[in-house]
Amino acid sequence: MSPISGTASGTLPGTLPGVLRRAAREFGDRTALVEGDVTLTFSQLHALVQDTARGYLALGLQPGGRVAVWGPNKISWVIAALAATYAGGQLVPLNSRYTAHEASDLIERTAAQIVVVDDGFLGRTLSAELREVSALASVAAVLTFEQIASCAPAGAGAHADAHEMAEVEARADAVRPDDIADILFTSGTTGRSKGVETAHRQTIAAAEVWSAIGQVTAEDRYLVVSPFFHSYGYKVGLIVGLLRGCAIHPAATFEPGELLALIARERITVLPGAPAIFQGLLDHPDFTSTDTSSLRFANTGAASVPVALVERLQTDLSFEMVITAFGMTECCVATMCRPGDANELIATSCGRAVDGLEMRIVDHETGVVLVAGEEGEVQLRGPMVMRGYLDDPEATAEAIDPDGWLRTGDVGVVDADGYLRITDRLKDMYICGGFNVYPAEIEQILARHAGIADVAVIGVPDERLGEIGKAFVVRRPVADPDALLDQAAVIAYAREHLANFKAPRTVAFVDALPRNLAGKVLKNELRSSDD
Known part of the structure; x- marks a missing residue:
């Protein structure tokens, strides 16, 4: 079959510092983040990121240096993460449920210069746990979410002189679209986790194409349940908020009763998540008495989705638009259904290639490109495909061929209209x-x-x-x-x-x-x- 692709996306800032500056300029006093009683505007968020980036520079963060952030979805996570790239560094998100052994391994492998943790999450003192298992040789400082959040919005930057802030802005100016923005880790079939390196332009492209299909606007209120350490929480969650100017409501944990109350109280409109998230909401005792009429856009996937669940999302949870999708850490957004697709198609397919991305089905043994209806390995090429694996050129060469095609390891079939159905896995994942x-x-x-x-x-x-x-x-x-x-x-x-x-x-x-x-x-x- 011929590669299937969409049209190219519009022009946007090529770097995350540029995206944040644009958000502060265009959406200034609009709500950017809401966590409990705390609300930040886009202008306030920009000021806090600038101030935190100044702190990183004072601690010795070098251009291209890594900042590891270990904790759940909170405003402090957002500030710590955005400050990493604003200061010219690279973000390394760590799974909030990792053990200290797992987290320290990734800190050591990335030679992170700064680590930011949420002491107190789930009753754990993460900073102490880290020091118990590792010398943290590369780390200049371990900061806590409490320290990141200590700058009140009105006081952000108050302790910085003009020279310091000029240095911060110069560092942000120096960032280029092809610089590495983030390293997200995904386990490999060899048992050793792999660091997926993604450039600024790639992270932005994923957020832009997803939010365009989802018709996200500044009027939306987006509940981010997917963890920020995951590409779906970070790239098509947080970064979408910056691009579209919508309010992001981060959820630190999945508590169905609390989320139902939040949906009703904040009039949430956008809620992506795995099928288990929606099933948990539907099964909760408070569901029947909760007003969910504000919900507009649901995006799900990551597992087979029963047609009955798609229908319940529309009828019981009141979503106007339900879209399934397929992606992976190596290519955050690959395929999506489109507004208006039939429920049966939404439930039984992963959609078709998103704008700017090519997809083909290949016989993984012979390398022959197959035609519609034939089963083979799903391969992808386009702006969202990773740069490569951290310090692992052999694994990178195995994953991406010389022509830029990413071998996903997933087996699937594409129909005559370009809709993908995943049928099996080459890997054991x-x-x-x-x-x-x-x-x-x-x-x-x-x-x-x-x-x-x-x-x-x-x-x-x-x-x-x-x-x-x-x-x-x-x-x-x-x-x-x-x-x-x-x-x-x-x-x-x-x-x-x-x-x-x-x-x-x-x-x-x-x-x-x-x-x-x-x-x-x-x-x-x-x-x-x-x-």
């Missing part, structure tokens, strides 16, 4: 609650347990989360039968070393794992045995 989970990473962690001789992990269907992990474990023999490893011990060990969404929910103990002659685990047999 599964999706839990909207988050990609890579079994190889979990297997490496579990293999370190003294009581485990061999282990394999697969994703199994789950009504609420889409898929959850199931571990097949071969136990090491023990002299005392009472000391034999059980399911609770395996899950507890996983949760100690991994974020909750990665930890398997069930464990099956087997005498041996099925393997081929090359020693590779036959996961299809494990999936068959689980049916």
Whole structure:
């Protein structure tokens, strides 16, 4: 089949500092962020980012230096993140549910110069946890969200002299569209997470094309449930707010009752999320008594979406427009349905290529480009495709061919109208609650347990989360039968070393794992045995 593409997008500032300046200039006194009783205008946000960037420079942040931000969706996260790129640095968002071991590994690999954490989130003191597990050799300072938020909007920049602020603005001026803006980590099939490097122009392109299809305007009130450390919370959440001038309401955690109250109180209009998010709202006892009539645009995906759910989003949750989409960290926005598409098409497809992006289906063994209706690997090319993987040219070359085509590892079919349907995965990755989970990473962690001789992990269907992990474990023999490893011990060990969404929910103990002659685990047999 021929590559499928849309039209090119309009002209916008090429850098994130430029986007923030434009937002302050064009949307100045409009509401930019709302968190509880705290409200910031775009002008106030700009001033706070400038002041925080000045602080980064005072701490020695160099052009291209990395700032790691570890915490949930809050206004302080936004300020800390935008200040990183405004000061000419690169943003490294860390999963708020990571253990200190996971977070410190990424801090060390990126040689982050500044780390910003939310001490107190979920009862944890993240700064202390980090210091317990790592010397943080590259880090000049560990700041807290409380310190970032300590500058009242009216006082932002009050302690900076003209020379300091001129230095900040010069650093912002020096940023170029092809400079790396952010490094988002996604686990790899080898079990080692990969840092996806994205340039300023690419992050902006993703936000622009998504918000254009979603018809987002300055009148919208956008509830961002997807985590800011995820491309869907950051790029098509926060950055969309800056581009379109709409108010962003960050949600630190997913509490259906609290979010329903917020939707009614703030008259929320835009709410993207994984299917589990919407199902959680619909199933909550407060749903029937909550006014959700303000809702306008829902964007979902990351798992199969039942037609009945699409219909309930329109009828019960009152959304005027429901659109499914497909993307990945390496290409934040790839395909989307369009306004007016039929419910059946929305539920059974991922949409068609977004503006400016090309898509093709390829036989992954022969490299032959296939025609409509034939199943093969989904490949993408365009402005949203990543620059490459951090410090890993071999993995980058494997992922992106010399002509710029990204090999997604997903198997799909495109119909005659260009609509994509994902049918399988070349990789073993599964999706839990909207988050990609890579079994190889979990297997490496579990293999370190003294009581485990061999282990394999697969994703199994789950009504609420889409898929959850199931571990097949071969136990090491023990002299005392009472000391034999059980399911609770395996899950507890996983949760100690991994974020909750990665930890398997069930464990099956087997005498041996099925393997081929090359020693590779036959996961299809494990999936068959689980049916």
